[in-house]
Amino acid sequence: MKRISIWLCALFAVMIMKAADMSNSLELSQLYIIGDATPYAWDVQKAGEMQKVDDGVFRWSGHLEAGKEFKFINTRAFFKHIVATCSGQLVGKGRSYNLNLEISYTLDSNRDLKFKPSATGDYTIYVDLRSMQMALYDEERAVNLPDKLYATGSALDGKVVEMEVIGGIEYKLADDFKSGSIIFRDTPQPTASTKYYVPLFDGVDITFGKAVNASLKETTNGDVEGWSVAVPGKYTFYLRKDLQLAYAKTFKPFSTLYLVGGCCELAWNYWDAASSRFTPNPSKPEELTWEGYLTPNWNDSRNEPDKLKILTAPDWFSETYHPYVPDYPLVGEYNFRTTGSEDFKWIIYDAGTYRITVNTLTETMKAVKLNNNAKLNGANQSTAAIDCVKEPSLVKIACSRGAVYVKSAVGEVAVSVHTIDGKRIASAPVVKEGVVAEGLSKGIYVVKLLGNTICLSRKVVMDE
Structure with a gap:
């Protein structure tokens, strides 16, 4: 009886583990390439892990054999298969192909549709699980970006902007771009030995944002086109040293952010x-x-x-x-x-x-x-602080016709206006002089100011 109980417990544990792996959704954090056309054959433990370049977007470079087959798996198991849409799909460089998701531990041959390279060679493969697309290219050569780059071009009105790698990971260029082009090089001014870092395919338009990320290539040709800016505006441009690719993001102001x-x-x-x-x-x-x-x-x-x-x-x-x-x-x-x-x-x-x-x-x-201890948010507040201003004449608070006016003689301050029960109804993060609240009804309000040398709370009466 004891042996039976142990066996049932073991079987139950296996079933739980297997069920946990049987989620019917794609995992956008990992992808593997497998098949006898690859160096890994059909061994799931040796399947080639693809490099993640974005959520759901992966890249792999390596050798493929013509006439043999490959596909993709979402985990190191024959369960979530990313396959072709037709049997024996021939694939070649410079083209894209649709993908299909099949979920089964016992996938039959009518659904287990694989890809076949049309020619033996070295390839770079991109897979986008968000659009279920795959594309093949000539193998991309590794680009070792220097620790300092210089951006220029007509989109920058001809100026040269020095950029340093941040965190050993990426460069950033934030600016108000004109219509035109952008190129990146390793010297402030062009020389015979200057290296240029440009997209793998000329004229990639950054207007399309992060959805269009381009692999980098290195060249000494100073006549390269670089990136295109079709729509002028504010952008943040990223060159990823770790992933050897680049993309831009259109600036859109946030109404708020959240501190947690x-x-x-x-x-x-x-x-x-x-x-x-x-x-x-x-x-x-x-x-x-x-x-x-x-x-x-x-x-x-x-x-x-x-x-x-x-x-x-x-x-x-x-x-x-x-x-x-x-x-x-x-x-x-x-x-x-x-x-x-x-x-x-x-x-x-x-x-x-x-x-x-x-x-x-x-x-x-x-x-x-x-x-050290002043607490601005919430109804229970402390106004004891280091170097607090004691002289009220240094700060003027006035209220009239539904508005609260502040004038500070001690530099910029943060101001918040609260109801008498502690509810914040207006705030201004940086004020030296001006109106900080408008449209208030008659009543008693609490105005709080906080700066480098000031922290005070004052009641005011709005009587008109």
Whole structure:
């Protein structure tokens, strides 16, 4: 009886493991090439892992034998098969082909449709699981980008922009481009030995955004076309040193961003408007600011209590902002990363009020610690802070006809206006003089100011 029980438990465990692997959805994080046309034959444990260049987009370079067969598998098992749409599909360089997904541990030959290279040779294969397309090209040669590049071209109005590799991973060029072209080279001015880094196919238009990423090639031909900009505007251009490809992203201003983390008041809760959202700068649409209280020592149990990151949408699936390395100190001025799938986070060491300013075009961030213990967000606030201004004449707060006006003699300050019960109804991240709230009804309000040398809270009465 004991043997039977052990056998049933083992069988049940195997069934659970097998069921866990039987998800009927594609996994966009991995893909393998397999077949006797490849160097790996039909051994799933040796199947060639393809390089991920984006979610659902993969690249592989290697040797294929004519007359033999290959296909793709989504895991290291003959379960999720990515196959051809017809039997014995001949494939050649410079063409694209449709793909089909078949899910079965016992796939019959009528559905297990494979590809056959029309000629023996060295290829680079791209597979896009989002559009279910495959394309073959001549094998791409590795391009070793230098640590410094120079961008120029008619889209930059002829100016030369120096670029340094960030985090050992990528270069970024953020600008307001004109219609024209962009090229990248390894010298400020062209010489006989200058190397140019251009798309594999001339004239790739960055207007189409990240959906059109181009592999890089190196040349000494100074007459290359480079990238095309058909529609002028603000773009962030990426050259990926790690993936040897490039693409651009059209700038679109965010109405807000979301700060989440174990050191935030509501931890990883991104849906609370009062504590997690950034405020845009009306005069600079690419700039947003968050200001509030952070601490690594909340008196509860929470994940990663000293860490945080930034979301661009109230979900876990959209683009996120994170550092290039794990546990990077929050305070400072630096580039942040929007590419890659690593879930790296910033870290804080001390409690206090922080101001975080993000530029979504240049993808740069500045974080400062304003004081040790002032808490701006929420109804319960502390106004005890380091070097607080004691002289009220240095700050003027006036209210009339439904508007609140602030004038600061101690430099730029962050201002928030609250109802008497603590609800924030208006805020301005950077103000020296001006109206910070309008359209208010009669009543009592609390105006809070926070800056490098000031943190105060003052009640005002709107009587007209």
